Amino acid sequence: EDKVVQSPLSLVVHEGDTVTLNCSYEVTNFRSLLWYKQEKKAPTFLFMLTSSGIEKKSGRLSSILDKKELFSILNITATQTGDSAVYLCAVVEGAQKLVFGQGTRLTINP
Amino acid sequence: NAGVTQTPKFRVLKTGQSMTLLCAQDMNHEYMYWYRQDPGMGLRLIHYSVGEGTTAKGEVPDGYNVSRLKKQNFLLGLESAAPSQTSVYFCASSLVQGDTQYFGPGTRLTVL
Numbered sequence: 001e002d003k004v005v006q007s008p009l010s011l012v013v014h015e016g017d018t019v020t021l022n023c024s025y026e027v028t029n030f031r032s033l034l035w036y037k038q039e040k041k042a043p044t045f046l047f048m049l050t051s052s053g054i055e056k057k058s059g060r061l062s063s064i065l066d067k068k069e070l071f072s073i074l075n076i077t078a079t080q081t082g083d084s085a086v087y088l089c090a091v092v093e094g095a096q097k098l099v100f101g102q103g104t105r106l107t108i109n110p
Numbered sequence: 111n112a113g114v115t116q117t118p119k120f121r122v123l124k125t126g127q128s129m130t131l132l133c134a135q136d137m138n139h140e141y142m143y144w145y146r147q148d149p150g151m152g153l154r155l156i157h158y159s160v161g162e163g164t165t166a167k168g169e170v171p172d173g174y175n176v177s178r179l180k181k182q183n184f185l186l187g188l189e190s191a192a193p194s195q196t197s198v199y200f201c202a203s204s205l206v207q208g209d210t211q212y213f214g215p216g217t218r219l220t221v222l
Binding site: 034036041044045048088090099101102103 | 145155214
């Protein structure tokens with residue numbers, strides 16, 4: 001059975017801290033891995049990763065994929081209160097399906 | 111560009127009632143998806159469509175039906191609602207296989 005597991009499930013840090021969110025997966029036919037940020041409503045796209053070892057970066061956020069060890073990390077440096085959200089990891093498997101992890105709820109305290 | 115839109119935004123049903131959720135996208139995407147999101151469960155795929163006139167089952171299809179008569183619309187139907195179907199429903203679309211999925215704002219459904 002395809003599975004995506006995120007850790008931690010919940011994280012509370014102070015503004016300015018750096019956080020690392022983890023996503024491990026077991027899927028039959030891996031195509032790509034996506035990270036989403038979900039605040040109050042719909043998830044919004046952050047990154048799509050298809051190749052191992054190539055870091056994707058957007059401002060203070062970065063992500064990398066390890067296809068050998070079957071995991072990805074999402075880093076956020078110099079966190080701000082606006083980074084508070086649920087971060088979702090999803091893996092696209094061969095049949096055009098997204099398999100989502102449970103999400104990591106990140107809270108940034110001022 | 112409206113992107114992906116969903117109607118209605120909220121709905122309360124009684125057990126046994128039926129309803130249809132509408133998803134529309136104006137990005138000419140081939141692929142469309144219906145998910146439900148429950149606390150602690152992440153997003154789970156109900157049904158999806160790889161093109162007009164085609165549909166396929168996802169992870170949790172029971173109790174739901176879908177139709178994709180037009181490329182831009184993907185309908186999710188509940189024939190006989192049950193309290194276990196209380197959830198937030200998200201529609202998404204993508205241009206090609208494995209591409210980023212763009213989500214609608216969600217529909218919060220409560221079944222009493």
